[in-house]
Amino acid sequence: MTITTRMLANWANYPVAEAEIATPENTAETRDYVLSRERLIARGNGKCYGDAALAPHVLSTLQFNRLLHFDRETGIVECEAGVLLSDLLNVILPAGWFFHVTPGIKYITVGGAIASDVHGKNHPAKGCFSNWLISFELMTANGQVLTCSRTENNALFWQTCGGMGWTGIILSARFQLMKIESGxxxxxxxxxxxxxxxxxxxxxxxxxxxxxxxxxxxxxxxxxxxxxxxxxxxxxxxxxxxxxxxxxxxxxxxxxxxxxxxxxxxxxxxxxxxxxxxxxxxxxxxxxxxxxxxxxxxxxxxxxxxxxxxxxxxxxxxxxxxxxxxxxxxxxxxxxxxxxxxxxxxxxxxxxxxxxxxxxxxxxxxxxxxxxxxxxxxxxxxxxxxxxxxxxxxxxxxxxxxxxxxxRVDPTAFGEEKFYSLLKARLLNSQDTALKGLPV
Ligand SMILES: Cc1cc2nc3c(=O)[nH]c(=O)nc-3n(C[C@H](O)[C@H](O)[C@H](O)COP(=O)(O)OP(=O)(O)OC[C@H]3O[C@@H](n4cnc5c(N)ncnc54)[C@H](O)[C@@H]3O)c2cc1C
Missing domain, CATH: 3.40.462 (Vanillyl-alcohol Oxidase; Chain A, domain 3)
Structure with a gap:
């Protein structure tokens, strides 16, 4: 696992904050980092605009980039959370599949798509990313890995969709694709x-x-x-x-x-x-x-x-x-x-x-x-x-x-204090002075 400290920003380049960034290679290293740090947040490809994927401790998921399973008959894909939509497209398009819901950028991770519950230009018909999500594996604050779906840990499933990383680290996900006939x-x-x-x-x-x-x-x-x-x-x-x-x-x-x-x-x-x-x-x-x-x-x-x-x-x-x-x-x-x-x-x-x-x-x-x-x-x-x-x-x-x-969300309702971002601090109206680089 590499750990570095540097100034970090998301897509809009504001705010800029100092962060320790860890890039674990596997679940065991992820658990070590989660258990040894407070005030940390998962980060995908940093394509959110403001202060969501920024914190004193940032856990990058970009090394979790493996496609775990792709069923070309049913269009169900299972992959690690750091896989980019752009990488998936290279595999699913030639097999005649596309995303039911995609945002206007393909360089985002599957974990980021779930945590923001992204939408596309077809929301009235297709809803958000979560509409097509079957399940995911989530590491919670005590290092436990839980499977979350509509039938298993379902409250956590819905808290995590659009939950901005405040419930834990999404490690992998399964979701349904849409059949298409041409590109x-x-x-x-x-x-x-x-x-x-x-x-x-x-x-x-x-x-x-x-x-x-x-x-x-x-x-x-x-x-x-x-x-x-x-x-x-x-x-x-x-x-x-x-x-x-x-x-x-x-x-x-x-x-x-x-x-x-x-x-x-x-x-x-x-x-x-x-x-x-x-x-x-x-x-x-x-x-x-x-x-x-x-x-x-x-x-x-x-x-x-x-x-x-x-x-x-x-x-x-x-x-x-x-x-x-x-x-x-x-x-x-x-x-x-x-x-x-x-x-x-x-x-x-x-x-x-x-x-x-x-x-x-x-x-x-x-x-x-x-x-x-x-x-x-x-x-x-x-x-x-x-x-x-x-x-x-x-x-x-x-x-x-x-x-x-x-x-219109209450960050205290997420239970976990460990998972913490500048966004959450701001919503809690935190005066936390350790958050260097907070917007002024
Ligand atoms: C040009 C552009 C166009 C866009 N268009 C749209 C659009 O049309 N529709 C739309 O909905 N969004 C859109 N977005 C926003 C973007 O889709 C979301 O911000 C998305 O979440 C970014 O994914 P990311 O992998 O870069 O995640 P990050 O930016 O790194 O993180 C975003 C949030 O997800 C959390 N997160 C990331 N990975 C995990 C994980 N593994 N476990 C738990 N939490 C995690 C972070 O903590 C953070 O709160 C656009 C962004 C850009 C730059």
Whole structure:
């Protein structure tokens, strides 16, 4: 097991904290580390945005990267928790299988997918990752390994799905895949001139399996709320087996942190003009990688925000408040000095009643990326008030600075004190001075 100490951050590069990072090679070493440390958290690939996978002691699962079993007939896969979705794709796609639920990034671990209970662009039909999860092995604070499923240790099963690592270390998991016939997606886009038509575009196109919208955060007046809804379906059978694999593409890279002025209101406005005018409204076919993982084409794109990093604010509102609420959120942003760069709007359906920690509510969610300016926390505070009063919540895996109540979860209800992150400390309103690098 290697143990090092260094400054560590998640995807948004804020906050940065000093952490001891252990990389155990097997269950025995994992147990040794769990039993010998307090205040530790499991870490997958660090692709959560804020302060979830940060703690004084971090247990990296990236060495748990073995595929344990893959049944090509039933599409049930069993793997260690540190396996990346991208690695799984190389095995499952050629056999004609894909994930029922995938987030917009393939470089996350299976453990991270469970602990955040990730969702994709098909939530109304397919729910979250936990909907397809059969069981997992969890190491708890006393070093015991428990099998958790809907029938065995089921309370722990549901606490762990979306539980942000606060129940223990997920070691391995079994889940169900979805059969597909080709690696191609049939895609179209609907341009919307304002809020009304944007929400109508989601409503009128409920028959499409996948839908996600982009919203122009710089538009105002009569074009406030203009955007594009991207719709897609898996395309039926293809003749060549090659189509069922990830095309070999060389990703572009942002090799160093950009100066923080690069993303300014003017450049963002320009970028938005380009997205809006270039949205292709006719039907076309794109490969699966292009459709599901467009951001993966540029490695380290988070560096575009400069060393100060950025804040992603992702919130979800109940359906009855979504239209008016999102309009008010965008109005509040326009009246501030902040400008969001990326925006993603999604529709969500019901969640199983047991999935208490899953982020989506039946309604709409909006994710907004803001450069971390000196004044961004004032805006987050205002948005928190608005979202809270509308019955909404924020996505903890993206959070770095929202009010403690905003995830609508009580971290003390998890029982385990050992499993502890900066996120948990913040929600507990901890004044823990040992957490060096806490946001100021
Ligand atoms: C570009 C981009 C796009 C994204 N799109 C989406 C999206 O569409 N939908 C969505 O839902 N999310 C999305 N995310 C968020 C991402 O999917 C989640 O944050 C995911 O949990 C990251 O997985 P990870 O392996 O990097 O975990 P980490 O970031 O390392 O950890 C995330 C959380 O999981 C816990 N955890 C990780 N491994 C384990 C384990 N083995 N046992 C117990 N706890 C563990 C950590 O403690 C932490 O609380 C996106 C992120 C990025 C960067």
């Amino acid at each position: 191609q997606m049939r895609q179209t886009a609907v341009q919307a001139a304002d809020f009304d038509s944007l929400f109508r575009a989601f409503d009128d196109n409920r028959r499409w399996s996948y839908a996600a919208g982009w919203l122009d955060g710089t538009a105002s007046g009569r074009s406030a709320g203009r955007g594009v809804v991207f719709l897609a379906e898996h395309s039926p059978s293809s003749s060549t087996q090659e189509m069922l694999s990830l095309p070999a593409k060389k990703p572009r890279n942002v090799p160093f942190f950009a100066p923080s002025w690069i993303l300014n209101p003017l450049s963002i406005r320009l970028h938005n003009e380009i997205i809006f005018s270039r949205a292709k409204t006719g039907e076309r076919f794109v490969d699966l990688d292009t459709y599901f993982y467009p951001l993966d084409r540029v490695q380290n794109w988070n560096r575009l925000y400069g060393r100060r990093g950025f804040i992603q604010y992702q919130f979800c509102l109940p359906e009855e408040n979504s239209f008016d609420g999102i309009r008010r959120v965008m109005e509040t942003i326009r009246n501030s000095s902040e400008t969001p760069f990326l925006t993603v709007l999604k529709r969500h359906g019901e969640r199983p009643p047991e999935a208490v920690h899953s982020f989506p509510l039946r309604g709409y969610s909006l994710a907004l990326d803001f450069p971390r300016t000196r004044t961004i926390f004032n805006l987050v505070h205002q948005l928190d008030e608005l979202v809270w009063n509308l019955g909404g919540k924020i996505y903890l895996t993206k959070d770095a600075c929202s009010a403690a109540r905003m995830g």
